[in-house]
Amino acid sequence: MIDVRILDLSSIRDSLKKGDFTSKELVESYIERIEGSSKLNTYNTTTFEQALDRAAISDGKIKKDETGPLEGIPIGIKDLFCTHGVKTTASSKILENFIPPYESTVTENLFKSGMIMLGKLSNDEFAMGSSNETSANGAVVNPWRSRNSEKELVPGGSSGGSSAAVAASLCPLATATDTGGSIRQPAAFTGTVGLKPTYGRCSRWGIVAFASSLDQAGPITKTVRDSALALQVMAGYDNKDSTSANIEVENFENYMNSNLNSMSIGIPKEFEELDLSPDIRKNWEEAIQWYKESGVNIKSINLPHCKYALPAYYIIAPAEASSNLARYDGVKYGKRVLGEDLDSLYKRTRGEGFGDEVKRRILMGTYVLSAGYYDAYYLKAQKVRRLIHEDFTEAFKTVDAILTPTTPTTAFGIGENISDPLKMYSNDILTVPVNLAGLPAISIPSGLDSSGLPMGIQLITNHFDEKSLFKLGKLIEESRVNIEMPTDWWIKK
Amino acid sequence: MSENNNRNPRFVIESQTGDWEVVIGLEIHAQITSNSKLFSGSSASYGGEPMSHVSLVDAAMPGMLPVINKQCVRQAIKTGLGLKAEINNYSVFDRKNYFYPDLPQGYQISQFKYPIVGEGIVKVTLKDGSDIYVRIERLHLEQDAGKSFHDIDPQSSYIDLNRSGIALMEIVTKPDLRSADEAKLFVTKLRTILRYLETCDGNMEEGSLRADINVSVRKPGDELGTRCEIKNVNSIKFIGMAIDYESRRQIDEIESGNEIIQETRLFDVSTGKTRPMRNKEEAHDYRYFPDPDLLPLNLDQGFIDEILIELPELPDDKKDRLMDQYKLNSYDADILVSDRKFAEYFEVVAKGRDPKLSVNWISGELFSALNRLSLDIDQSPISADNLGELIDLITDGTLSGRLAKDVFEIMLETQKSAKIIVNEQGMSQITDESSIEKLVDKIINENAEKVAQVKEKPKMVGWFVGQVIKESKGKANPSKVNELVLKKIGL
Numbered sequence: 001m002i003d004v005r006i007l008d009l010s011s012i013r014d015s016l017k018k019g020d021f022t023s024k025e026l027v028e029s030y031i032e033r034i035e036g037s038s039k040l041n042t043y044n045t046t047t048f049e050q051a052l053d054r055a056a057i058s059d060g061k062i063k064k065d066e067t068g069p070l071e072g073i074p075i076g077i078k079d080l081f082c083t084h085g086v087k088t089t090a091s092s093k094i095l096e097n098f099i100p101p102y103e104s105t106v107t108e109n110l111f112k113s114g115m116i117m118l119g120k121l122s123n124d125e126f127a128m129g130s131s132n133e134t135s136a137n138g139a140v141v142n143p144w145r146s147r148n149s150e151k152e153l154v155p156g157g158s159s160g161g162s163s164a165a166v167a168a169s170l171c172p173l174a175t176a177t178d179t180g181g182s183i184r185q186p187a188a189f190t191g192t193v194g195l196k197p198t199y200g201r202c203s204r205w206g207i208v209a210f211a212s213s214l215d216q217a218g219p220i221t222k223t224v225r226d227s228a229l230a231l232q233v234m235a236g237y238d239n240k241d242s243t244s245a246n247i248e249v250e251n252f253e254n255y256m257n258s259n260l261n262s263m264s265i266g267i268p269k270e271f272e273e274l275d276l277s278p279d280i281r282k283n284w285e286e287a288i289q290w291y292k293e294s295g296v297n298i299k300s301i302n303l304p305h306c307k308y309a310l311p312a313y314y315i316i317a318p319a320e321a322s323s324n325l326a327r328y329d330g331v332k333y334g335k336r337v338l339g340e341d342l343d344s345l346y347k348r349t350r351g352e353g354f355g356d357e358v359k360r361r362i363l364m365g366t367y368v369l370s371a372g373y374y375d376a377y378y379l380k381a382q383k384v385r386r387l388i389h390e391d392f393t394e395a396f397k398t399v400d401a402i403l404t405p406t407t408p409t410t411a412f413g414i415g416e417n418i419s420d421p422l423k424m425y426s427n428d429i430l431t432v433p434v435n436l437a438g439l440p441a442i443s444i445p446s447g448l449d450s451s452g453l454p455m456g457i458q459l460i461t462n463h464f465d466e467k468s469l470f471k472l473g474k475l476i477e478e479s480r481v482n483i484e485m486p487t488d489w490w491i492k493k
Numbered sequence: 494m495s496e497n498n499n500r501n502p503r504f505v506i507e508s509q510t511g512d513w514e515v516v517i518g519l520e521i522h523a524q525i526t527s528n529s530k531l532f533s534g535s536s537a538s539y540g541g542e543p544m545s546h547v548s549l550v551d552a553a554m555p556g557m558l559p560v561i562n563k564q565c566v567r568q569a570i571k572t573g574l575g576l577k578a579e580i581n582n583y584s585v586f587d588r589k590n591y592f593y594p595d596l597p598q599g600y601q602i603s604q605f606k607y608p609i610v611g612e613g614i615v616k617v618t619l620k621d622g623s624d625i626y627v628r629i630e631r632l633h634l635e636q637d638a639g640k641s642f643h644d645i646d647p648q649s650s651y652i653d654l655n656r657s658g659i660a661l662m663e664i665v666t667k668p669d670l671r672s673a674d675e676a677k678l679f680v681t682k683l684r685t686i687l688r689y690l691e692t693c694d695g696n697m698e699e700g701s702l703r704a705d706i707n708v709s710v711r712k713p714g715d716e717l718g719t720r721c722e723i724k725n726v727n728s729i730k731f732i733g734m735a736i737d738y739e740s741r742r743q744i745d746e747i748e749s750g751n752e753i754i755q756e757t758r759l760f761d762v763s764t765g766k767t768r769p770m771r772n773k774e775e776a777h778d779y780r781y782f783p784d785p786d787l788l789p790l791n792l793d794q795g796f797i798d799e800i801l802i803e804l805p806e807l808p809d810d811k812k813d814r815l816m817d818q819y820k821l822n823s824y825d826a827d828i829l830v831s832d833r834k835f836a837e838y839f840e841v842v843a844k845g846r847d848p849k850l851s852v853n854w855i856s857g858e859l860f861s862a863l864n865r866l867s868l869d870i871d872q873s874p875i876s877a878d879n880l881g882e883l884i885d886l887i888t889d890g891t892l893s894g895r896l897a898k899d900v901f902e903i904m905l906e907t908q909k910s911a912k913i914i915v916n917e918q919g920m921s922q923i924t925d926e927s928s929i930e931k932l933v934d935k936i937i938n939e940n941a942e943k944v945a946q947v948k949e950k951p952k953m954v955g956w957f958v959g960q961v962i963k964e965s966k967g968k969a970n971p972s973k974v975n976e977l978v979l980k981k982i983g984l
Contacts, residue, residue: 213785326599
């Protein structure tokens with residue numbers, strides 16, 4: 001068996017090309033590791049047989065040198081991406097037996113590049129949550145634990161299955177989606193790299209919708225280089241998505257070794273005033289120092305309306321969700337609980353099919369769109385959104401990127417925040433403004449806190465300027481303390 | 494025109510408390526003529542096996558996204574231009590949220606705050622020949638729902654999504670109509686315009702054109718009364734019946750001391766009455782908001798201008814031109830412009846021929862024949878050129894009016910040209926005097942008694958003429974016969 005713990009996407013790519021191991025050996029090694037890691041509860045569904053068949057095909061192609069850019073490399077897919085012939089549940093009971101007869105554009109792009117799906121990764125139900133505790137399949141466990149503690153921690157959410165799987169080396173790359181921080185926050189909690197691309201960069205076609213104006217697919221990987229490789233394949237214009245951007249996808253890997261001289265980074269004053277854990281604040285200051293030392297110009301900037309981002313987000317996202325989730329009604333597909341009439345069919349199906357957090361958001365969204373409340377909530381939130389957008393536009397006139405922590409704290413315990421939605425929602429305070437403005441941002445592991453848990457730093461750039469994220473992100477990896485892998489405490493021997 | 498409170502309304506209903514004025518506004522749902530649906534590539538054609546025109550988008554599968562069909566946008570703009578309306582360069586698609594099994598997404602994509610077409614106007618000619626102008630408030634694009642069937646099985650309902658997602662234009666008028674007749678004439682005119690534009694086929698029996706009718710009543714000069722909305726009426730006749738019933742009902746309510754409750758009603762075809770919809774069916778808060786899956790529609794002026802250039806001659810302009818160019822009266826012109834194909838047919842027939850004679854043949858013989866055979870004019874067995882040739886034969890005296898009708902019937906059956914029929918069957922009129930003279934002599938010689946009588950009663954000359962024509966098997970020119978009979982008998 002290959003020790004997949006020491007591998008990442010780009011090293012696998014090179015090893016397969018050189019013939020160090022075959023795709024089949026690689027897939028078998030991941031399967032063995034996944035089977036030993038059931039404790040983490042990362043995969044909702046596995047597709048091992050199919051993966052082994054695909055690996056054999058890839059090995060044939062590698063021999064004939066007819067490979068796609070990521071040929072023969074295993075991948076985990078967030079269970080929000082529809083996969084042809086493979087159960088896609090959004091971690092919800094209401095879709096517990098749903099098998100799509102179609103393939104999402106992003107997964108299709110990945111499979112065309114030669115990647116092999118190991119299975120579908122857990123997430124918060126319909127991507128609603130920041131801890132992966134709202135999944136109908138139960139909580140996902142973070143492979144990281146505090147030093148000298150056996151307390152189980154959340155992997156963040158909603159892409160907690162994806163972040164935990166990559167952190168635990170249960171796949172070298174996982175797809176994820178980010179509506180208010182659902183890629184970056186779990187990446188920060190698990191010591192992985194999470195990229196939320198510009199809105200419109202990756203097609204939303206075939207991804208179960210949460211909040212359409214905010215949802216964006218992206219990769220969770222071990223390194224910044226891997227993130228660039230993955231985006232390269234995932235991104236691209238899709239005429240089936242009206243919000244997809246017809247913008248060239250550059251060769252992102254080319255920007256990995258750029259000179260940072262003459263670049264500038266903004267530090268938003270308003271974020272300094274937030275309630276951040278002391279370790280995270282210190283880590284942020286260190287990161288600023290690393291950039292200063294490499295010749296980057298550091299500027300203080302203002303994002304005056306970002307303090308309203310969280311309330312605006314928790315109006316807009318539930319509003320869209322309340323409408324997007326109306327299609328799960330027990331009539332066409334998915335769960336159906338019969339009743340004596342149509343109304344009771346609706347009530348029972350949706351009552352039994354949706355979990356509490358999803359119901360809470362549907363209720364909030366329905367409320368803010370209702371006659372008499374629309375102007376005060378939804379319309380006002382849209383105005384705030386525009387102002388936040390303008391704040392960033394103004395900022396990017398003077399800086400190339402903005403640097404902030406990804407989260408106010410490191411990973412918290414399973415069950416700790418689940419009964420306090422406001423506390424849970426405040427996890428997104430640093431990530432949500434980015435979604436409201438449609439900007440790209442990346443979370444990169446930047447150190448360990450005093451209890452040994454990973455911290456993440458967030459870089460934000462202007463629309464479609466992902467290349468600067470990669471350029472600047474590399475420095476964090478080079479400057480931070482060495483982050484060891486989590487110990488394999490969960491592995492069944 | 495305005496919503497003026499005219500003390501002398503165009504139409505009143507007389508009742509026990511005096512005259513009442515009816516105020517009517519319409520919301521017309523017109524299905525757009527296009528190959529595919531508004532936001533998906535599936536076929537938009539009528540009929541088909543249930544569920545055979547349904548894409549993943551139409552069935553609202555998870556993760557499916559709408560993409561606007563440019564052709565439908567074109568059609569909406571074209572219609573707007575045809576209604577002399579302003580085209581909005583900026584419009585937005587909104588979601589109208591409600592649950593129903595034949596609405597797979599749980600919302601209908603429509604346009605609420607920013608419709609694609611703004612205010613326009615439609616001229617309607619009333620039966621007395623006067624014109625009214627009905628203002629259009631707006632036209633917007635929206636999706637149709639699927640169809641529910643509750644009568645197939647006692648235990649279950651069935652859904653067909655073939656219609657789900659088909660493009661509709663909702664055309665909303667101001668409350669400018671004042672009677673059932675006006676409303677019927679308006680819908681007829683609107684349908685004609687849509688058919689000229691080829692943006693909606695107007696087939697009401699297939700549901701391509703349906704009306705929601707807003708009706709209120711008031712005393713002449715008063716402010717607008719409380720209105721009721723009658724949903725989804727699908728024939729022009731029913732529109733008239735629904736308005737007549739509903740206005741009478743409202744007057745009776747008010748005259749019995751009750752108030753009109755603003756509500757949604759249904760027209761029951763079997764009873765000819767309207768009844769309130771169940772509360773459940775109407776108590777909706779639709780929670781409109783902009784559809785985040787679709788960008789606002791920003792129209793390029795060049796795109797609009799391109800469509801403007803392609804606009805066909807519309808009924809009003811065509812009528813003016815026909816009256817001017819062919820010196821037709823308003824009545825005849827109205828008949829011809831009521832269908833673009835009638836006017837086209839007419840203009841072929843009337844080329845170099847007597848326009849009045851042409852109209853008479855088209856609106857008389859041809860229409861009654863087509864009606865009898867249940868054929869459209871473009872399926873006519875007699876082409877416009879052939880009808881023209883027949884008219885030529887009348888004009889040059891080859892055929893009498895009566896003979897021409899016989900030839901017409903043979904043309905209908907055989908689809909041969911008039912000349913061929915006349916030659917084959919020797920049907921041409923006898924006009925030369927010597928031939929007619931022989932026939933006249935024969936009848937006079939055979940009827941000596943009658944000749945004596947006719948000299949007493951000159952009115953009997955018609956009998957001789959009739960006999961001569963009969964003898965000629967209808968071919969003798971009647972005026973020539975008449976002339977010769979008079980001469981021979983010596984009257």
